[in-house]
């Protein structure tokens with residue numbers, strides 16, 4: 415397994431934890447998914463050092479919070495490169511090789527915001543809807559070659575990002591972090607935010623041979639929160 419991100423120290427710490435928990439060999443590659451040169455270098459490093467990509471999980475950060483009329487051009491462009499163009503570019507690099515070998519899995523980690531828009535995460539809502547459309551189109555390209563492309567849409571998950579979003583809401587509303595946390599959780603039928611490993615387990619399922627006939631879909635992992643049928 416190879417994990418990628420921009421900060422080598424954070425990757426090393428995550429690799430240690432993953433090795434302890436799973437016993438698997440975990441390697442790291444420094445990569446900024448929003449930059450073409452960095453993404454190309456990372457894919458070719460993985461290919462030459464560890465072998466061809468069989469499973470590609472696209473899971474980077476999200477854009478800063480903001481309502482639809484608050485986001486400026488610069489922020490839109492940054493969010494576009496991080497959320498849509500960067501992941502699409504990596505999928506484009508990986509998919510033909512997967513098809514040639516007769517097996518492949520691409521999982522885009524998006525957000526339940528594509529099912530139930532959150533007004534203060536406008537860039538995420540807009541661009542992840544586009545990612546969902548791109549994944550649908552990609553899923554049709556190599557389906558007959560054993561390659562699937564799906565989206566995994568997490569709901570509230572207890573990570574650094576959730577903490578930052580609650581802090582931003584606290585600043586915007588003058589309400590306390592704990593109060594906002596409780597209000598957020600009150601909407602979740604499971605009564606708590608997800609744990610990162612619960613998202614990981616769903617990704618692992620989509621990446622497995624057991625999920626070989628699941629293609630072009632969106633799996634929400636949100637404790638039952640999203641109000642769609």
Ligand SMILES: NC(=O)c1ccc[n+]([C@@H]2O[C@H](COP(=O)([O-])OP(=O)(O)OC[C@H]3O[C@@H](n4cnc5c(N)ncnc54)[C@H](OP(=O)(O)O)[C@@H]3O)[C@@H](O)[C@H]2O)c1
Pocket residue numbers: 418419420421422424445446447448473474475476477496523524525526567568569570571572573574575576
């Ligand atoms: N947490 C939630 O409640 C929630 C809900 C719905 C959707 N999501 C989505 O799920 C995904 C993961 O969320 P999270 O909560 O784990 O976010 P997070 O706590 O902000 O972590 C983001 C991870 O992505 C890496 N990253 C950020 N920018 C990157 C870039 N340009 N290139 C490569 N790696 C990058 C970060 O490492 P470096 O900083 O070292 O690069 C970090 O490991 C995000 O897309 C998020 O929007 C999260």
